[in-house]
Structures are given as structure tokens and as C-alpha cells.
Amino acid sequence: MSAKRKPGWSITGILAIISLFLTLLFSTNVVPAKAHYELFTATMPGGRWSEHEVRYEINPARAPSCALEAIKRAAKQWTDVDCSCFTLTCVSQASNRWAREEDGRNVISFCNRTHETIDGRNGTLAITYTWYFPNCTIAETDIHFDSLELWNCTTNCTAPEFHLETVAKHEFGHVAGLRDLYDQRYKEMIMYGYIDECEIKTLTKNDMNGVRRLYPDGMHLHAKAGLIDLHKPVCTQWHGLYPEEIQCKQYHLQNWTDNKDGKLSPCDQIELNETATKEKKWYNVYEVTVTLNVTKKPDLKEWMCIEFVGDIQEFPWKNPNCTPWHEVKPKYCTLYHLQHWNDTDGSGNLTVCDQIWLNKTRTKEKYEYHVEDVATDIYVCPKPPPVGGAVVGPVDKFSLLAPWIVLAVSVAVAAISVVALRKRYGIRNALHRKP
Secondary structure, three states, rough: OOOOEEEOOOOEEHHHOOOOOOOOOOOOOOOOOOOOOOOOOEEEOOOOOOOEEEEEOOOOOOOOOOOOHHHHHHHHHHHHHOOOOEEEEEOOOOOOOOOOOOOEEEOOOOOOOOOOOOOOOOOEEEEEEEEEOOOOOEEEEEEOOOOOEEEEEEEOOOOOOEEEHHHHHHHHHHHOOOOOOOOHHHOOOOOEOOOOOOOOOOOHHHHHHHHHHEEEOOOOEOOOOOOOOOOOOOOEEEEEOOOOHOOOOOEEEEEEEEEOOOOOOOOOOEEEEEEOOOEEEEEEEEEEEEEEEEEEOOOOEEEEEEEOOOHHOOOHHHHHHEEEEEEEOOOOOEEEEEEEOOOEEEOOOOOOOEEEEEEEEEOOOOEEEEEEEEEEEEEEEEEEEEEOOOOOOOOOHHHHHHHHHHHHHHHHHHHEEEOOOOOEEEEEEEEEEOO
């Protein structure tokens, strides 16, 4: 996205070839008790890297002296998001390559090869250019900062300067696959499409939920009993949906530490007992939502599990039309739009045996499905036992260090993103000065 001062108009994205514009929607935490967000959906699904490590290089030409460290600090905030395996790695601070060139390298620069700026001072601050493979996974991203803007890398910022690290965080969100948000409710989020002079931001809960959705490092679990009483989650039974290695595993929710809202919700901690091995482990709850098991009509042979993109408390049971969904199983993250709902049983709510029509976001293909199951779904990530809440036993030193060990190992073994095929599609996103 390009960063501009907030103008009265905005540029959200330009499709380079054919109609390929991906979007990923998040919810902002300025909306109380909601975890709303969108996946990169507009006309194509995907919008993410096939590998979880993105290697980038910085061309220091015309960059302010503080730029290199500010950009790396911005990248580290995305890499450090827990329960996500997305990693940004700087491989060069002295690159001689330029942004805006489709060369298989993820380049950050403050001008292009001909030393052109974007549009001069008081305009677009930065633009992220993204190229896609035909299967809609990201092939390459470049970030172009406008060298004529006044940049500041410290907290002692004075107008008309812009905080480079904050703008870089926004652009790296596009690199991950997130889109701009322009609703005023989302103004606290990094992915909000406007920025003020000297405005300093950090990643919000919902910015982080977005990258967790694209690059999950936790578990999606499906309640075996369907919709559970969120006020009484203890002793409920769950089975794994994603990743693939847990799809045959069964879990018993043995203990629950509430965040004081009285129901199972994000920021709670739960203890799960794997049925087969009897292994017990504590997890942080990052999301509580709804899943549907559906079969395609007319033969009802093709099956899939789709998950509502949002919090279960937000789900419009009496009118689910126009809600966003993504496939969890058998293929993770294919995006759908629920276009029409037929309340077959006349209950007034979306229930088992109802009929729904789903549009596949990328191809616009529309199919009718029969709802086989409606259930609570949670997304969790391993955490140490809670301290200061319910008494859950002693906390050993390894338990406390385990999350950091997992993070270090995941960064060390992340695969290098390979761009071997010619990219065919491209878009750009621009961040603007606030009007």
C-alpha cells in the first residue's frame, strides 16, 4: 500500500493484468468485543505466500540514514506475532536493485531505477507492488517509499514529518497479504489506509489476527457436539480441523481460565487433553467462531468445512446472507461469499438441513450446498499454564521458555520463498496522508 498524508481521496489498488485484486479483511479492536477482519478477497482468493519466510533486501539510495534500522524494526513486529509462522528476513542492506521491477526479488527502495519519486511531498508516502502466480499465491512484493517526504525514525517527531517505522509496518502488512481498511472504526489499526503527520502506531490485536489467519501456527478445533454453551465450555469434546497432522486427533477441554467476560472468548486459556495419548497442554484462545460442514448439491458427495471470518458473537444467525467464509478442510483458506440462504426448517436461524449458495471469491462460481452440521470452532495456540488465575499446578522453567524456543526454531527452519516462475498478475497498494 502506498502511504500518503490523509487526502480527500484514496488509492486502494490497481489491477495489473486481468481482474486480480485480493483483499484480506480484519476487524479492528476499536470495536469492543469484536474480532472482525477480511481476508484478501475482492476478486481473487489466496493473497498469501506459499512459504512462510519472506526474504527482502533494502536499497539505501536516497534513504534517510535512520531508514535501515527503522524498516527492520517494523519487519520484526510482524515476525514476532505469536501463533503465526510468518517471518520477514532482511538479506541485504546494500542492494543495488530497485522497487517496481518484476525480478523475483523483494526490494525496498526510496526511488526507482530512474530515480523517480512517487508524486513528491505531501502526496503518497509509499506504495507496495505485489505480483501473483496464476494460482494467486504471492510471487514478489516491492515497497517504494517517496524520498521527497520528510521522514523521522524517532518518537521526537514534528510536523510535517512522517514516522517511517509506522509507515513501514503498514507496507509490510501488504507484503503479508493484508489490505487497506478505510472505515473510521479501524483508524487505530496499522492497516488503516490513512496516516497523520507524526502519527505513531503499533500492531493491534486485529492486525495480528490477520496474519495469524494467513499463516497459522496453531490449531483449528471443531466442537463435536455442534454449537456449545460458551458459558460452560469445560468437558466439551473437540476434534482437529487444521493443520493436517491433527485432523484425526480428539481433544477433551478439561480446564478453562476465563478472561472475566463469563464466556469462552479470545484471550482465555484452556487445558486440552488429547484423548489418544492423554497428553495435557494449555492453550491460548485466539478466536471463537462458527464452522459449517456442507455438501454440494445435487449428489451431496463433495464435502467441505468452512469457517466464518469473524467472531461467533458477530454472526448474524437470522440473516447470514453476504457473510464471508474460508475453507478449513480439505483445502485451507479458499474464500467464499454466502450469497443466499434458504431457511428450510423455518426456524429463523441458520441450522442443519438448510440450503446455502456459496460464491467462490476467485472464480465467482456459484454452487448450492446442504448444511450437514453447524458447530463452534476455536483457534488456539500452545501457551504456558496460566499464572495468577485458577490453580493449575507448578510452572516449570521449560514451560516458561517453551514459546520462545518454538519461535526461535520456527524462524530458523522457515523455508526460503522461491520465485521460479514468471509472474502474471500485479497490483499496487498506496498509503495516503490523512485528509
